[in-house]
Every structure is written in C-alpha cells, then in structure tokens.
Amino acid sequence: MFDYLIVGSGLYGATIARELTDSGKSVLVIDKRPNIAGNVYTKPVEGINVHIYGAHIFHTNNKEVWDYVNQFATFNRFTNSPVANYKGELYSLPFNMYTFNKMWGVVTPEEAAARIAEQKTAAGITSPANLEEQAISLVGTDIYEKLIKGYTQKQWGRPCDQLPAFIIKRLPVRLTFDNNYFNALYQGIPIGGYTKMVERILDGIEVKLNTDYFTNRDYWNSVAEKVIYTGPIDAYFNYSLGNLEYRSVRFETEVLDKPNFQGNAAVNYTDAETPWTRIIEHKWFEFGKDENGNDLPKTVISREYSSEWKPGDEPYYPVNDEKNSTLYRQYKALAEKEDKVIFGGRLGEYKYYDMDQVISEALSLSGKLK
Numbered sequence: 001m002f003d004y005l006i007v008g009s010g011l012y013g014a015t016i017a018r019e020l021t022d023s024g025k026s027v028l029v030i031d032k033r034p035n036i037a038g039n040v041y042t043k044p045v046e047g048i049n050v051h052i053y054g055a056h057i058f059h060t061n062n063k064e065v066w067d068y069v070n071q072f073a074t075f076n077r078f079t080n081s082p083v084a085n086y087k088g089e090l091y092s093l094p095f096n097m098y099t100f101n102k103m104w105g106v107v108t109p110e111e112a113a114a115r116i117a118e119q120k121t122a123a124g125i126t127s128p129a130n131l132e133e134q135a136i137s138l139v140g141t142d143i144y145e146k147l148i149k150g151y152t153q154k155q156w157g158r159p160c161d162q163l164p165a166f167i168i169k170r171l172p173v174r175l176t177f178d179n180n181y182f183n184a185l186y187q188g189i190p191i192g193g194y195t196k197m198v199e200r201i202l203d204g205i206e207v208k209l210n211t212d213y214f215t216n217r218d219y220w221n222s223v224a225e226k227v228i229y230t231g232p233i234d235a236y237f238n239y240s241l242g243n244l245e246y247r248s249v250r251f252e253t254e255v256l257d258k259p260n261f262q263g264n265a266a267v268n269y270t271d272a273e274t275p276w277t278r279i280i281e282h283k284w285f286e287f288g289k290d291e292n293g294n295d296l297p298k299t300v301i302s303r304e305y306s307s308e309w310k311p312g313d314e315p316y317y318p319v320n321d322e323k324n325s326t327l328y329r330q331y332k333a334l335a336e337k338e339d340k341v342i343f344g345g346r347l348g349e350y351k352y353y354d355m356d357q358v359i360s361e362a363l364s365l366s367g368k369l370k
Contacts, residue, residue, distance in 0.1 A: 003027065004369075005221070005227045007213045007231055008229075009033075009036040009202065019367075028206050029202065030211040037194055041194065046298045048296060049192070051285070052251075053314070054302075056194060057078065059186065059187040059356065060186050061184050064360075066185075072197050073190035073191065075191065076191050078187070080181040080182055081093070084147050091146075093181060099143070112175055119140035123136050130165055135160065135168050138171070146270060150270050151268055152168075191286070228344060229342065232347045232350075233350055242327060244318065248308070248314055252276075252303040253302040255298055256301060259299060265285050266279075315347060318351060320351075346358065
C-alpha cells in the first residue's frame with residue numbers, strides 16, 4: 001500500500017513524487033508510455049538530444065523554481081531567438097528593431113513606432129476584439145500579414161478573426177535590438193537533455209512504465225491512499241460530457257548527413273502555403289556539440305505540423321475558448337466530488353502551462369499535501 005499513486009511521469013508528476021518522497025511518503029509513479037518525462041522527453045540520436053515531443057526551452061523569473069531544477073541538472077546558456085521565414089525572406093523574432101528594419105527600412109525606434117501607429121490607425125482599431133485586431137494594434141498590418149496571419153492559422157486551424165485576442169498578447173514586441181524571445185531572468189537547456197534531469201528527479205522512486213491507468217483503474221486506485229492524476233480530465237470521466245478540444249502536433253524527424261541545416265534551433269514558416277509551422281534543428285539547443293564539447297558531424301531536424309486533435313492523438317494545446325472553458329468547468333465540478341483523486345497539470349487542469357509554471361504548481365500542491 002502506497003500513500004500516493006501518481007499517474008504520469010512528466011514534470012508535474014515527477015516533481016510531486018520527489019517532494020512527497022522526501023517528506024517520508026511512499027509513492028508509486030505509473031506512466032502509459034515506455035519512457036519517463038512526459039512531453040519533455042529527449043532521446044539521443046547521433047549524439048544529439050532530440051526533443052521528441054517538440055522544442056522545450058526552460059525559462060523563468062521564479063528563483064525558487066530555478067533553484068529547484070538546478071538541483072537536478074546543469075543548464076547551458078541557450079537563448080531562444082527564432083527566425084521567421086516568409087517565402088524566403090528572413091526576419092528576426094520576437095518582433096524587434098531588426099524585424100522593423102527589414103520590413104520597412106526604418107532605423108530608429110521612433111520611426112518604427114510611428115509606422116505601427118500609422119497602420120493601426122488606418123485599420124480603424126480602437127478596442128481589439130480578436131487576434132487579428134490585437135496583432136495589428138501591436139505591430140501593424142504588414143507584419144501581421146507576413147509574419148503572423150499564416151502561421152497562426154496553421155497553428156490553430158482557424159482564421160485569426162475567429163481567435164481570441166489574448167493568444168497574441170504574450171508575443172513580445174520590442175523597440176530595441178533585443179532578439180531574446182523570452183523576457184526571463186533565467187533561461188537554458190539542461191545539459192544532457194530533459195530525460196536525464198527527470199531521471200534525477202525520480203531517483204529512488206518506484207516507476208512503472210507501459211502501464212495504462214485506465215486498463216485497470218480499480219486496481220490502481222486500491223494500491224494507494226490518494227491518487228494524483230495528471231492525464232486529460234475528460235478522459236478520466238470517459239468523455240461523459242463530451243470531448244475537450246486541443247490542438248495536436250505531428251512531427252517528421254530526419255537525420256541529415258551534414259553538420260548544419262538552417263543555422264538556428266527554430267525557424268518558423270509564416271506563409272500559409274508551407275504545410276509545416278516550423279523546423280527545429282535540435283543540435284543548436286546545445287550549440288552543435290556533444291556533452292564533451294565535440295562538434296557533431298550530422299544534424300537532426302523536425303518539421304512540425306499542427307492539426308486538430310482527435311481521440312488517439314497527443315493533446316498539446318488546450319483550445320481555451322468559451323465553449324471549451326464552459327465544458328472544463330463542468331468536468332472540474334465532477335472532479336471536485338472525487339474524494340480520492342487529485343487532478344493537476346496541463347491536462348488535468350486543461351490549461352496551458354510553461355514548464356516553470358508546471359513545477360511551481362507541483363511544488364505548491366506537494367507543500368499542501370505535506
């Protein structure tokens with residue numbers, strides 16, 4: 001008999017397992033996948049730590065979280081500076097003076113701000129009601145048309161004027177030459193990959209892989225006093241109220257017999273015609289070198305294709321529109337009636353979390369449980 005059964009070995013489940021174990025509780029972790037680490041799972045290929053479920057760059061302003069993860073990994077100095085490719089034209093992301101200079105030929109921040117204001121006024125936007133209007137009010141019509149519209153519609157599978165404005169509000173816009181995408185005090189990639197970091201978090205804790213909680217739920221509930229469930233909340237209730245919607249991502253990954261494909265970790269393809277949203281070149285998360293500092297002769301790239309989620313797909317991004325938010329609240333009401341099960345994490349709470357937020361939430365919950 002365990003004190004806690006934790007369903008899922010991603011960052012949320014692993015952090016809670018570590019904290020509860022260290023407080024003297026007995027913990028069992030199960031995961032339906034053949035590997036730990038959830039969506040931050042990395043796998044070595046040709047000496048390169050490949051982000052199997054998409055690029056993950058750790059960034060935070062939370063010193064408590066930063067200190068916590070540094071117990072389990074040494075982080076490199078990787079800075080996220082994506083490039084936008086619009087039909088062969090390359091632009092700096094996030095939107096900054098390099099972007100504005102390339103787009104309009106402006107040189108000073110005043111010129112850039114004036115051009116944005118001019119285009120916002122021409123569009124007649126005073127109170128943005130959707131993503132399209134919000135984007136134009138932030139960066140003007142030209143940048144919206146070239147660098148936002150096509151990419152966003154591919155990402156979400158919906159026209160920009162049918163998406164809520166808040167989605168684009170987190171996109172950085174700077175009247176400086178700072179091309180660091182994240183405005184975070186701490187940033188980097190764990191040396192050796194995320195899987196190694198999660199292995200250290202779970203060190204000494206019993207973990208059963210290839211184990212689906214739902215195939216024998218009554219048994220798994222019987223082995224522990226409490227269950228912490230990190231899977232999809234609607235799946236737990238057998239989709240009885242309907243499916244919550246997600247966007248999913250499909251990856252085409254290939255090894256190339258060359259040392260350099262695109263010269264950057266992430267290149268976004270922002271035109272509507274290119275079927276993929278971006279290409280990740282994994283070696284540049286660790287500066288093209290192995291753990292011993294040696295140059296790597298090959299490279300690994302992943303093309304990402306966004307798609308509408310259907311049962312059986314991996315759920316990535318919750319679609320937090322009014323319809324789905326209402327449905328989630330109904331599932332949450334059911335969850336609150338469960339005496340034995342605690343729901344948490346990105347899927348359990350139907351919420352988009354950055355990695356540092358996941359860890360912060362896990363530390364908060366485990367603190368209450370302890």
